[in-house]
Amino acid sequence: MQPILKVEDVRKSFGAVQILKGVSFNIEEGDLVSMIGPSGCGKSTLLRCLNGLETIDSGAVEACGVRMEKKPAVSSESFAEAAHRLRKNVGMVFQSFNLFPHKTLHQNVMLAPMVVKGVGRDEAAANAERLLKKVGLFEQMDRYPINLSGGQQQRGAIARALAMAPKIMLYDEPTSALDPGLVDEVLDVMKELDAEGMTQIVVTHEMRFARDASDYIIFMEKGEIVEISDEDEIFENPKDPRTRQFLRRFV
Template sequence: MPLDPSPQGGSSTAGPILELSDIRKKFGALEVLKGVSLAVSPGESLAIIGASGSGKSTLLRCVNLFEQPTSGQIRFDGRDIEYGDDLWFWKRERILRDLRREVGMVFQSYNLWPHMTVLENIIEAPLQAGLGRRAEIVGKAEELLQKIGMYEKRNEYPSRLSGGQQQRVAIIRALAMEPKILLLDEVTSALDPELVGEVLELIAQLAAEGVTMLVVTHEIAFARDVSDRTIFVHKGVIEEEGPSAEVLGNPGSEHAQRFLRRVLHPNLKKAAGVSDV
């Protein structure tokens, strides 16, 4: 995997698609993020690792403003994103909606909508956003389904699918909005071990196609083999940052070393199973 980000991710602006500066987040007295800055270039895939409670998920959720940072700057696609309680309600709603239409997010627990078929799940958001005529949107959704080999399942309800299939549908549901960046929040953590591979393969394929992504993961092998860069978060601070091979192979910080020892050992088998991604 080349270390420099591939240029094919589609953004008009030069420079980073996403830039966080000095993001802080407090929950009451507890400061979960203590001044985090990072930049993601178009086409780049960035892995965020760290122990549970380190703040990595909160960091991800700050990007689409599921969590409102206490302070700090979010720059996305060349514009500063306003947030804060002082914004007028409707303006705030519009900012959030517009941001989230361009920032995809996939969750640990898939969260497909059980009352809609696979296809309906995928086309709902693009239809609501008015991304095109219905026929176009359906056509694109079917293409995406074909890409993950699930076209035949388009009229099934999610409950009829395996966890791995549901999560892959959740990923292309997010892609159907043509997001400029995709946030993946521990998307394989809820899966049975034998289903993890198919989901990681899809994400690896997307990374190779130049989809910009920010991936919170426990899969060290995935971070090593797929992500261009890796960030290690410890107690709300980025302790390590750099090319994945370096951060994971030869981390400088003691916390990162200890974390990797702890994580790699019990995961050896799982990691071996997916190293052919």
């Protein structure tokens, strides 16, 4: 089976500060992968590179048949053009919910398919209702974001990303802005998507979720991948002393 996502020696700097130092890994279709590591290790930057929201200095990202690299060797397609094509198949959910405050939840979920894919209003409305039902928000569909809890807004953001029918979902700390009591309702949606075969990559500090739900875990430190392992092995028998040191507080 060909990987649905390939990351090849990706490097990224901001000014003189090198954030990613040659990151490489593959992800198979249907995997749920958690990326963990200390704050500032490059996890969120890497995630944004996977979606083309950050340009890369060197290396390449290939997802769903679309290849992004700084200077394409063969194709005349620019990085920005490739990123635009890739984002049609790769959805992203951020720490902040980023719902349009002047639109209802239903309208938020309808909007992108209509604007980007030219889907008709009736079809977009029916699909939005289906997705809001899927994430447990059908009864709140006519509410505005200000009248929703943080957990409801984040589930709405997931529904909005799913409305584009992505093949891969990326999450950047999706529960970090939530009260502890609301975390599980978001993580449960992600577990349901995993059960349905959705490929998902999650930057998270929720170690319980990472261990319970992940097919495998990527541990990063200082812009490098230190260890990639399945969820049981990395918690019970981490190979690298840096992984052991990081996980000591959680085990």
